[in-house]
């Protein structure tokens with residue numbers, strides 16, 4: 487960051503230069519330079535419209551285009567010199583443009599303010615980020631489907647209260663996350679339509695006296711529509727808050743998943759192994775292999791949740807219209823996008839590196855009387871009221887517990903002590919396979935239902 491001491495853009499109005507500390511405090515160029523290419527894109531559309539509406543000359547337009555093309559090349563080559571004295575990305579680019587092309591550069595800001603300019607840049611940035619994130623969600627979903635389709639017959643315990651509840655397939659469990667991610671992508675798409683509206687033309691806050699054509703700018707930038715109130719256009723950041731809320735939910739889903747991966751990988755459970763490249767060792771305990779990646783995903787969820795609160799808090803006290811508070815929207819927003827992007831990338835890769843241990847899952851499903859509900863349902867189908875069946879099975883479970891065996895290990899004659907309705911077809915019902923197969927409806931864990939869900943999943947991904 488060099489210090490090009492120059493007249494400030496607004497120096498005509500001021501008696502003394504801004505204090506060094508204040509300059510540092512108010513500058514945003516260190517972080518908002520991330521918006522540079524979107525700023526150029528917006529400026530080109532604006533200049534084009536100004537020329538089209540005869541607000542600037544054709545020659546000015548071509549000078550601006552030439553200058554901005556060079557600036558873009560300098561930025562992409564990492565050669566652009568950002569100056570703290572020029573406060574933010576907008577003034578840095580505008581100043582360089584004027585240096586390159588003279589007066590035409592000074593005409594670019596006609597009918598525009600940094601207030602509508604920055605709101606436009608952030609929307610362009612976020613729209614682009616959303617498109618990439620939706621794609622990354624899709625890649626994670628496809629990794630889940632890939633893994634799930636090998637495991638419709640891999641049985642594990644399903645839990646409630648983290649107690650063994652009923653047997654399910656590993657594929658069914660994975661598909662729960664597929665569903666969450668499907669809604670997450672929907673939320674991003676939905677939010678995109680509100681991001682994708684054009685603030686330019688609102689100028690500082692009240693609109694502009696030049697005969698501009700906002701529709702033309704909206705169309706050239708690919709915005710669906712224009713923001714219909716100039717005060718609202720420059721001041722609200724609800725679209726960024728909405729996005730961050732959607733991002734926090736995605737992180738929350740992945741945090742839950744991470745919690746499970748960590749648990750499943752614990753030697754006490756041993757359902758899975760995560761590939762070594764996602765784990766680290768301990769500097770003191772040679773035997774350790776730690777699931778750092780899922781732990782960090784869980785940790786970084788707190789960070790994104792924090793950004794959501796930061797943005798909400800940033801907005802809540804602001805009177806209309808633009809206030810400098812809004813400059814603080816960028817770092818939380820950028821960090822949310824970066825964190826989520828990295829998390830989704832790493833997750834898709836991690837899922838492909840999961841090693842499943844079906845024997846450990848099966849052994850766990852055989853503990854804890856996971857088919858007790860199946861026995862109760864069996865009795866109900868033979869005519870016993872559900873509450874009575876529940877009671878009979880509870881007694882059978884207690885009996886099995888005392889003998890240290892599973893329900894399926896109890897001899898038929900002994901089972902019949904709990905209900906005379908029981909006959910030898912019960913053993914199929916008490917098997918893990920029988921239990922899964924019986925939950926044969928949409929959303930159930932029966933292997934054929936889960937296979938159908940996976941097929942629908944592939945179909946869904948191919949259409950988006």
Ligand code: ARG
Pocket residue numbers: 514518574600601604808810812813814
């Ligand atoms: N850097 C500023 C921001 O990010 C640009 C807008 C400045 N507008 C102003 N009236 N000071 O919000």
